[in-house]
Amino acid sequence: MKEAMAATGIASATAPYWFVALPDRDLPEGGRLSRLRMRATRAGIAGDGERADSVVSYPSGRPWLLGSWPREQLVTASAGTRMLAVVGTSSATGAGLAARLKRVRTVADLEEALSGLHGSFHVAASLNGHGYLRGSASGARRVYRARIGGATVCADRARTLAWLLGTGPDTARLAASLASPQLPYPLSGAAMWTGVHLVPPGQALRLPPDGACRTTTWWQPPPAELPLHEGASHLREALRRAVSLRVRPGSTLAADLSGGMDSTSLCFLAAEAGASLVTATLHWDTAGNEDHHYARYAADQLPGAQPLVFSTADLPPCFAGLGRRHDPVEEPSVLLRDRARQQHVAGALRARGALLRLSGHGGDHALVPPATYLQGLLRRSPATALRHTAGFRARDRWPLWATARMLLRDGPYSAWLTEAADRLSEPAPHLAGPESWGPRPVLPAWASEQAEGHLSTLLRSAAEHAEPLAADPGRQSWIQQVQEAGRVAALLRDGTSLDGLPMDSPFCDDAVLEACLAVRPHEAGHPWSYKPLLAAAMAGLVPARLLARTTKDHCGPEWHDGLRTNRRLLAAWADTSHLVAAGVADETRLRRALLSPGLDGGGAPALENTLGAEEWLRDLAAHPTPAYLAHDPLEEHPLDPAAP
Structure with missing residues (x-):
């Protein structure tokens, strides 16, 4: 607990963080990789002094980790030719990590030495020339690899490696992104670019000195054998730690307060941790919608919280801003549905001093x-x-x-x-x-x-x-479900960082997901109660009236209204579709679907996936260089898409 109490992990800067991990060997000079190394080597404090464009070097002097991250989100330790780094929101401290490193002699010792760390983070190590890199089991922190200059180069973003390679989207992956409701394992979350490969969540990359690589499994789900009451106790503690990591004394923390059980639980945990809390509630106009009633009741029970309520009239319509181009995230997503709305809400939260926004995303999945x-239950207990x-x-x-x-x-x-x-x-x-x-x-x-x-x-x-x-099969489906939550959590975090208010999803911390997966599934999610596991975990902390809720609302009318409002733009997209140009959509049938949205050929999920893919291609064409690489005030010449 000493590490947890001392650690910090708030993403306080406005630009998204990124990093690249290089091998300890000479790589070809010239080209984009050299420019990237030069950027890191010449790095210094950027902007507000809380974010650094930085480099962590090997004992040889060659760069190991280079990129840009909030200062408090990198913790390192070293001893001779052994180096260990934790990047992200974690309970790690410098002294604690150094103590753990003393127990590590080879790569095989790493995960046991790191046991007990919690949060959402990457782990990187270099042990006597042998490299190791992994993300989180949930997939909220990802690792990608590519062969560059005859060696394996890794990054937390596939797009960074694609830019280094100079490659474009893979047509097969683009076609797969149109499928709904989701892609099965191992296709889901794979890199969208030719020559770039995902290291699957739960697996790590081992990097021997010769520049090769191989994957190894570092994470196994816990046995699903705990009764509900025992599992709920573990979940309560895991959520409490996850939220407390995001609370910084003296700073304002924003949190969604939808009225649902997931976001409401996070708000009460944040208040318990002493957060100065400002909450955001969206009041949908749908007849019979109950979210705002529960949210108002919850806000009244949160001491010292500043509740902000946004009615439909206060917000841009769904799908607003489709005509504006954005720096694209790692893959096509449905974030375009309410991007403009969330930017409006983020602006109001920032105006009240918030540095980070908590989301209940992942609760449904976990x-x-x-x-x-x-x-499986039929075999064990037929009755x-x-x-x-x-x-x-x-x-x-x-x-x-x-x-x-x-x-x-x-x-x-x-x-x-x-x-x-x-x-x-x-x-x-x-x-x-x-x-x-x-x-x-x-x-x-x-x-x-x-x-x-x-x-x-x-x-x-x-x-x-x-x-x-x-x-x-049931176990497989639950694990993939939580990894889908992590995949979307990464997109949410990256997509909101440029808005100046990063969004974080504590339900996607590995310790939280493990606490859920350890419970007997027929007790965690039976058909006669709504989220009984969370209700048991939050009993005594969240008012019983909120935990007894059995309904879940939606914004269906606003969704259709937003599509009608954008009908002219959708017609223009049909005329100039990048999906058609890529050969993955039929022009006539796509035009019919876009002019009759949601009513033809697959319904809302299929249409949203298609709109997400179409927007992603348009954004990529408008921003061929990632925004986080495009400008560097320390370089005489910025990294531009025309650079060799």
Whole structure:
């Protein structure tokens, strides 16, 4: 606990942080890599003095880590030719990390020595010439690799490596981004650029002195065996630590207060940790919407909090700003839906002194296991499984045939991936039970035959080589679900940093996710209660009225209104579609979909994925150089897209 109490991790600067990890060897001179090294070597304090463009060097003097990060988000320790770094929001301190490094002689000792650190962070090590790099198990902190100059170069952003390589988007990955509701493991979150590869969450990169690389598994999910009351105690402590890491004495902390259980719990934990809190509540106009009632009640119970409430009339419409180009994030996303709204809210929170904004994102993914847990439960406790199945069928109107298919199907993951490849253009039934290994990816009606061929090839290749995240389909689905939360958390963090108010997701800290995954799934997410695990964890801290809530609201009318408002712009996108130019969308069918949004060819999720991909390509064309690399006041010449 001493490390936790002393550590800091607030992202206080406005630009997104980034870093590159280089091997301890001579690399070719000239080109973008040399310019990047020169930038780091000549670095100094930037802007407000809290962010540094920096370099951490090997004992040889060559650069090891170079990039830009808030000062408090890098903790290092060294002893001779052994070096260890933790980058991100963590409980690590310099003295504590040095003590841990004393227990490390080889790469195999690292993870045991780091046990007990909590937060959301990268780990980098160089031990007598052997390198090691990994992100978080949740995927909220990611690692990518590429071969540059005959050696493996790593980064926390795929786009950095793509810029160094000078490569563009991979057409097959672009086609895959059109699928909904999500891509299965291991396709989800893969790098969008040719020549750049994701190190999957839960795996680490080992880098021997010869410049090669190999991956190794550093994380295993805990056994799902704790009863609800015991698991809730662990979750409470993990969430308490996660939130306290983001609380800086004397500084203002912003937090979403939607009225839902996830964000409300974070607000009460932040208040308990002594935060000077300003909260943001969006009051949707949808008839029967209850979010604002619960949010107002919660705000009244939060001592000293400054509640801000934004009505629909106060905010830009959904999809506002589609015509403005932005520096793109790592991959296409649905953030475009309410980007303008969130920028408006962020501005109001910043005006009240907030340096960081907490989001309840990830709570739905971590706290509620997919209903596919029923398949494993049927083998262990048939009576309990059948009772739970009846509850889900009554609540979600599962057809009998789909329910039986999920419960009784017992094929390997490879067969499920192959079947998914065969059914890409087959629409998912409107009412159906869950798939055994997770949601089946479906391409929209406007996807081209080329797109279907690309995604089919990716799925079949995965079927040949990929091992599932767990042998049990329900376990696999839950782990992928929490890693999907981490993937989106990274996009949220990077997408909000340039707005001047980074958004952080404590539910995506590894310790929080592990606390959830350790609970028996049929107790964590049964059909008769809403988030029973969180309700038990927050009992006595969050008012009982808020924990007893069983509803969840939406902003459907605002979504449709936003599309109608942007109808003319969508028509222009149909005329000049970058997706059509890339060969992954059919021009005629895409035009029909964009002029009748949400009503043709796949519904809202498919349309949002397509709009996200189209915007991402347009943003990339407008900003070929990442904004975090484009300007450097310390260099005579900025890093520009025309540089060799």
